[in-house]
Amino acid sequence: MAKVTLVVNGRTVSGECEDRMLLVHFIREKLGLTGTHVGCDTTQCGACVVHMDGRSVKSCSILAVQASGSTVTTIEGLAPQGELHPVQAAFKEHHGLQCGFCTPGMVMTAVDMINHHGGNLDEASIRAGLEGNICRCTGYHNIVKAVLAADAEMAGAGRRQAAE
Amino acid sequence: MGVEGIGARVARKEDKRFLTGKGRYTDDMVVPGMKHACFVRSPHAHAKIRGIDASAAKAMPGVIDVLDGKQLQADGIGNLICGWMIHSKDGSPMKMGAWRPLAVDTVRYVGDAVAIVVADSAVEARDAAEAVEVDYEELPAVTEVLATLEPGAPQLHPEAPGNLIFDWQLGDPEATDRAIASAAHVTEVDIVNNRLSPNAMEPRATLGIYDAAEDHYTCYTTSQNPHVARLVMSAFYNVAPENKLRVIAPDVGGGFGSKIFIYPEEIVCLWASKKTGVPVKWTSDRTEAFLTDAHGRDHVSKVKMAFDADHRIIGLKVDTIANLGAYMSLFSSCVPTYLYATLLSGQYDIPAIHANVRTVYTNTAPVDAYRGAGRPEATYLLERTMEIAARELGMSPAELRRKNFIRSFPHQTPVIMNYDAGDYEASLNAAMQAADWSGFAERRAQSEARGRKRGIGMSCYIEACGLAPSSAVGSLGAGVGLWESAEVRVNAVGTIEVFTGSHSHGQGHETTFAQVVADRLGVPIDSINIVHGDTDKVQMGMGTYGSRSGAVGMSAVVKALDKVEAKAKKIAAHLMEADESDIVVENGELKVAGTDKTLPWPQVALAAYTAHNLPSGMEPGLKESAFYDPSNFTFPAGCYIAEVEVDPETGETDIVQFVAADDFGNIINPMIVEGQVHGGLAQGIGQALLEGVHYDPETGQLLTASYMDYTMPRADDLPSFKLSHQNTPCPNNPLGVKGCGEAGAIGSPPALINAITDAIGHDRLAMPATPMKVWHALHAAH
Amino acid sequence: MYATDYHRASSVQEAVNLLSSRPVGKYLAGGMTLIATMKQRLAAPSDLVDLRHIPDLKGIAVEGRKVRIGAATPHSDVAGSAALQAVCPAICHLAGRIGDPHVRHMGTIGGSIANNDPAADYPAVVLGLGATVVTDRRSIPADDFFTGLFETALEEGEMITAVTFEAPEKAGYAKFDNPASRFAMAGVFVSRGADGVRVAVTGAGADGVFRHNGMEAALASSWSSDALANIAVDSAGMLSDLHADAEYRANLVKVMAKRAMAAAG
Structure with missing residues (x-):
């Protein structure tokens, strides 16, 4: 058994688990944060994407104990309670989700993409950046639109901030 | 139209919970005392079970119990059934083999459930499942439709000699044969419709809860139709009477047909909850999903389309064999019959049609409805045949279609359907304009100059949806009203x-x-x-x-x-x-x-x-x-155009543009309708270019059991789509709506293959048109 | 996943000591292959020794034309390194196309080459640059390192600490993905440097990554795509599967070699 301590969505949390427990199961079962999903078993679908120490990772392919000591953001921690992050808002505005199952991973991926490559994303770079996330509902058309819109919105907000 | 009324692009009310991680799916459910299940599954495609020894597994850490099929049978739990009776043309009823929720003496496909382990945690249940010793006597297996009908093929069910479930027909064989005999031209095509795995991103899951005090069951499940689940589990599987069984399908992460059916796991987890006295949850992993979710398609057909001297279609003859897998799933029989052959008239005025459909057992996962269910198979067959006919006749594909369009409504086809409304030329014109069809030759020349082969292809689909007048489907064999x-x-x-x-x-x-x-x-x-x-x-x-x-x-x-x-x-x-x-x-x-x-x-x-x-x-x-209760089906229709560039060095196909022009009647929310089309197109393009379930024909092992081998469409496989809507309102329902969920998956595969075969210059190409296949096809052409 | 015991090392020596005292231990770097394999129950190490927290294993150092990449450096760091981009952009391009963004944030160069998956990208660059694999106990030339499918010259308990190489004058990489897994179905790395021309092929060979002598000879006499025109790539010895039979793979090797040359300039 391992003791795992993480900062999740700004809060320090600890729990005991088997060494073989995956981070995604720790998040879902020990922390009750069920927004992070499991859609495959070969590290491909991206439904489990969270941010660990500021970068997107697949929480299904990391042991919880491996992550111990790191800072994790899940879909539940992206925006204050009741509010939507600009990427979440863009997904709603542009109908970038249907069944919602891949959505948390998609949103966390898009946020990472914009955080690190924002301001000059285009359709091709967004599609390439979504390589690790599979959606079966939307055909990606509206996801791409949503990420483009969020990128423009966030870059605009950045420029506005810089100007102030 | 108000800002929130019919026709408005209203942002979805449900989005906030999904976007903030507050969706509640079956696997998210936790109830006090809940334990976890793992199924022991057959590693063999076909085997006798000589015995099951669970003693070692029962002694493992965290294990509550291991239960098998004999215990289930002893408790009176019934077999899974197919709910739509089809009669062969000789009048005999379909030959349904027994499908036990947990196999008792024989397993018939890799993944067939044999026992359930209930343990404190999912990993402990899986550890113990590996320790259950099943003594199998392996039998020869068969996976493909032609092979399974061969004399001497391994036999799956004693109820179905020769592995034949039914041999059914629709239409007028004599009139069709006469038309073919008198034709000025007959186009003959062999068509294979590739087998697919639906792959909803949420794997199936179920949580069975038995309340001994009330003698009451609750079933959380990933279902598209919880009431049907309750009805079937009560009426046929003897799980519990309806008033003692509550079925809840909370947020469900996609279905595409695969979550219509009642699977063994729901039944077994409810029963296991009573046996063990604890709530029992099971969540599929992706490999289990590939092994056990009902697959789609898998048809092999021969087609003859007869034309008169004026290029009008005078007859269509279709001979299809459909693979239903190892067992008959809930609606498996109606998919290759009443949802398929009834659409073989397409958008065309065809005076004589005859379809013969044989369905067969093989040592593969059950096959049932998957997005489109029968209609993609009909559309692919018809629209590939039309394209090939146009090429043989030296006509433009659009003109051959125009010449044969149905133009007055209502229109009675020779295969049951009565089309109520439509304007097929409007969609064709809209699609051709959006695709700049007339500018194609110039674009092709530009591609050639860059060493690429460019092609364009169209597909004019019709589908029947809004299932359906209950009396009509009742007369055709349906076990329920719709x-x-x-x-x-x-x-x-x-x-x-x-x-x-x-x-x-x-x-x-x-x-x-x-x-x-x-x-x-x-x-x-x-x-x-x-x-x-x-x-x-x-x-x-x-x-x-x-x-x-x-x-x-x-x-x-x-x-x-x-x-x-x-x-x-x-x-x-x-x-x-x-x-x-x-x-x-x-x-x-x-x-x-x-x-x-x-x-x-x-x-x-x-x-x-x-x-x-x-x-x-x-x-x-x-x-x-x-x-x-609807008075008729509704008949969405449209025209799709794909334009592709093929890289002759690698065989890779790039979809340069994809145009969809659909007539869905009146539209409640265009934003949502567009989303449905996008998703359908992605699945249809997936079928055409990427996806295919493959079994090893010798061993019956599933070769495409994960995303490492089964190609799911990803964002960089697809283009953005150009959509438009035409509108002939449905006259048979109060809103004038038709149905838009499946059109994309129905209409798109032939458009893609017509485009690629246009690019490579011949028609010897089967789906999925992977880079390797296209490259080989290009080489075969030389 | 079967039960396993996790250990976190903070130095190379600690990691080596930890592993040597365990029955069937494995080093855990990014885990992008190892954890996935364990999840499938295809690997069952009794112990895992995590290398991600060893400072010595991280980082990229470029001094003149000499490059050292710490074994635990993730792909995304290699892809985004300005220093590397200046001397060997081909390795940045290659690293930026491994797996997907999330995998690149975790997966490491050391983990990749230690595993020597026949469809992995990094073996192609290590072999194609004639790099040196530095371990806790020795330096192994790339030509001696890759010994077969999932097999390397690493001894029991030996740990890769870095990959070093001399930046080439010219280098390029092109690959064709498996449509499903997105691993390389054929990936070709070409380079021209002080020690001559090298052509390394991954994804295609039944024995894993290999050098293509015919192409090397052709490019040594004339460094141009055209020099490859008359090279026959033999389909014997190629992998064959659902997505690419041997004949198609052989074709892809040649096409990717030409494209790698175009990228190399």
């Missing part, structure tokens, strides 16, 4: 709850159904809640599949709204001392036409519940229910 139910409950404060038997698993019912109510009553959609997916809340329902939620489910809501509105008007007339016929509903108020007398909804609702001053003899309350 109406839908709704209840509109106006609360005392004027807010509204709508209870529908349709189920939303991505389609956006919580928004579109609310739009219908908002449009009718003029109340804001935020005051309307759509309730679905729980047999304890919703009176009854047939669920969501076959693009039926709009045409059938919403129509039921409209019928209930009719009753609510009528009663509200009576109350308002009484309160305002006006004539009932003078009351109009506008902007959330009931008004006396031509006066300034008005009552807001909440006041009318309150009056209905206080009942202090109601018209004489009127019951208190404002809550009405309705059942709607």
